[in-house]
Amino acid sequence: MLVELESHPERSLYYIGARIIHALREAPTGRIEIEWLFKRLNEEGSVRSVPLEYCILAADWLFLLGVVKATSDGDIERCF
Template structure:
């Protein structure tokens, strides 16, 4: 769910998306492998692969990230 009525929003897509953006900003290059990004995010917060995938899809739909020809996630900011 993008926004829930839960008091603790740690499992909302926009919060996980913000953590993904932070992880992308700390990468040296402009792109990163999907699973590398997941493991980098997992070092900071506890997130399931399903919520990670939904958050990546949400960021893709917003135009924040894209994928390159090699299948890596590319930041668009």
């Protein structure tokens, strides 16, 4: 699941995490709502949709790496 090269590489945590980082860099405030992020990951012309569980798991993984943090409002905020 961390790196899924064989069947669906677009569902790997590396790929989804990179898309989350990209969305955070584009956000003017450096923070985004998880619901908005989920919609964005599934609207960008993806070949496959990203399940909500994968989106949350990738955000959790970035949190463990110290790349993002959770705000009191439940948003994701970048730490870089």
